[in-house]
Amino acid sequence: MRLLALDTATERMAVALADGEAELLLNAEGGAAASATLLPAVLAQLAERQMQPADLQAIAFGCGPGAFTGLRTAVSVAQGLAFGIGCPVLAICSLLIVAEDARQQAGVPPGEPFAIWVAMDARMDEVYAAAYRFDGEQWHETSAPALYDLPTLQAVWQGQPPVKVAGSAITAFAERLPLGAAQPWPQVANRAAALLRLARWAWAHGPHLPADQALPLYLRDKVALTTAEREAARHAAASLP
Numbered sequence: 456m457r458l459l460a461l462d463t464a465t466e467r468m469a470v471a472l473a474d475g476e477a478e479l480l481l482n483a484e485g486g487a488a489a490s491a492t493l494l495p496a497v498l499a500q501l502a503e504r505q506m507q508p509a510d511l512q513a514i515a516f517g518c519g520p521g522a523f524t525g526l527r528t529a530v531s532v533a534q535g536l537a538f539g540i541g542c543p544v545l546a547i548c549s550l551l552i553v554a555e556d557a558r559q560q561a562g563v564p565p566g567e568p569f570a571i572w573v574a575m576d577a578r579m580d581e582v583y584a585a586a587y588r589f590d591g592e593q594w595h596e597t598s599a600p601a602l603y604d605l606p607t608l609q610a611v612w613q614g615q616p617p618v619k620v621a622g623s624a625i626t627a628f629a630e631r632l633p634l635g636a637a638q639p640w641p642q643v644a645n646r647a648a649a650l651l652r653l654a655r656w657a658w659a660h661g662p663h664l665p666a667d668q669a670l671p672l673y674l675r676d677k678v679a680l681t682t683a684e685r686e687a688a689r690h691a692a693a694s695l696p
Contacts, residue, residue, distance in 0.1 A: 457506065459497060459514045459536070460654040462646065463489040463529040464521025464549035465575070465623070471651035472500040479503060480647040490528045497532065508540055513663065515545035515654030517552060519672035520583040520600050521575070526671035537666035544669040545657040547650060550575060550600050550622075554587045556649035557621035557640040566591040571619040572598075572637075574608070576627035582608050583674065584624070586617070593656065602674040605631055 458473040468485035470493065471478065479500045483492065501508060516533035519526045537544045550573040563569045569589040577583045582605065586598035603611070605628060612635070621640035624632055643649070 456655070456658060457510050457512050458651075458654055458658055459500075459511050460516070460545075460547070460647075460650045461493060461497065461514070461529055461532060462517025462547070462549055462552060462650050463493060463525040464517045464519050465525065465646075466522075467643070467646055468493060468496070469517070469552070469647040469650050470496045470500060471647040471654070472504060472506075473651060473655060474504045474506065477504065478648075478651060480645065480651065482645060482647050485525060486522070487524060489525055493528055493532050497536075508536055511536070511540055511542055513543050513545055513654075513658055514540075514669075515547050515650070515657060516669060517549040517650065518546040518670065519549050520577070520602070520674045521549050523673060523675075526673055530669050530671050534666050534669045537669065542666075543663035544666055545654055546664060546669070547653050547657060548585070548596075548600060548672070550583060550585045551587060551594060551596075551653060552646055552649045553621050553643055554589075554594065555653055556643045556646060557619065558589055559649065559652075560640055560644050561619075563589070570597070571621055571640075572612075572617040574620055574622040574624035574632070576623045577602060577675070580605060581675075582624045582628070582632070584608055584622075593660070594653075600672065600674065608632065 460471040462469040466486045468483045468489045470481040516529045553573045572586045574584045585600040617637045619638045625641035
């Protein structure tokens, strides 16, 4: 398996490369910086394994929800590379990356179930949130990713109190988003490692998507890449070695 995974949905950029059992992981500054640093980071990882982009079998990307610019950065690079290589893409929910990281932080033994809410700061006093359950083998979405204002999310949690909560909204909103008795994981320990674990599972189980279906989940306005941006991604692939 030769698999690239990238995510720029948050203030941290995650890039990971699987070459068989070997793994390269990078967690670095994201946000606005990712538009300039993501592709060089990808090419550096490939060079370290003496690989060319054409050696990749698939490209996984964090599809969101998340910051507008960050999502488009990841999608554009994933699309451009996949178009040029002719390989499929694997869409990974960026909130699920946080859930998987929390599962690893909790030290859950293989095969043991785990359930958690993820709540990420969406700015403007809003939160991207979703609930997930790991059944011992795979993740299931029990509450789909959505954009909440604080009172609405509090009302949801009052009706169904979470047992565990992970994500940046814990510290961003502090007492304004009370967790009750829920166990908190406010910090992601290794976003790149969590992303790559999910990408490996997606490669094994699908779905494998064509490059033109590498689209962002941008909940605030439900936007996707324009035709012009898709064409730009295709042209970007031509500049790759």
